[in-house]
Amino acid sequence: xxxxxxxxxxxxxxxxxxxxxxxxxxxxxxxxxxxxxxxxxxxxxxxxxxxxxxxxxxxxxxxxxxxxxxxxxxxxxxxxxxxxxxxxxxxxxxxxxxxxxxxxxxxxxxxxxxxxxxxxxxxx
Numbered sequence: 001x002x003x004x005x006x007x008x009x010x011x012x013x014x015x016x017x018x019x020x021x022x023x024x025x026x027x028x029x030x031x032x033x034x035x036x037x038x039x040x041x042x043x044x045x046x047x048x049x050x051x052x053x054x055x056x057x058x059x060x061x062x063x064x065x066x067x068x069x070x071x072x073x074x075x076x077x078x079x080x081x082x083x084x085x086x087x088x089x090x091x092x093x094x095x096x097x098x099x100x101x102x103x104x105x106x107x108x109x110x111x112x113x114x115x116x117x118x119x120x121x122x123x124x
Contacts, residue, residue, distance in 0.1 A: 001063065005070055009056040016052035023049050032097065043093035051086025058082055081117060088113050 023045045032039045059078035063070055091109055095101040 001068065001070060005059075005063075008075070009060065012052055012056045016049060016056075019045065019049035019052050036098075039097040040094060043090045043097060046093050047086040047090030050089045051082045054085045055079060055082030077121070080120065084113050084117060 023042070026038075026042060026045060030038055032042055055078050058081045059074055062074050062077065066074075088109060092101070092106055095105065
């Protein structure tokens with residue numbers, strides 16, 4: 001692992017900590033009941049926080065699985081996977097806040113995200 005990878009991981013984890021602090025401040029000071037804009041903002045902030053938290057973790061898992069060798073494209077895969085997690089969390093929170101959440105729909109969204117990731121990660 002190079003110094004650039006370490007700094008990127010630490011920077012992303014610092015950004016994730018900051019994002020979680022913004023989420024805590026938003027949820028502690030505002031009530032999203034009846035305010036659709038605030039509900040969407042909260043869902044977006046939660047998605048960003050989850051994405052920033054999982055992105056370095058996905059990269060570290062792949063780095064470890066490759067025998068502590070960083071290959072070209074590993075950061076792009078981690079970014080794609082983190083963005084997928086953030087998008088799924090955002091969609092599920094918006095559905096929940098709008099009263100449209102159901103377990104079959106949630107399982108379908110998660111299954112589609114897994115399907116897309118498996119398809120994009122498959123060797124050609």
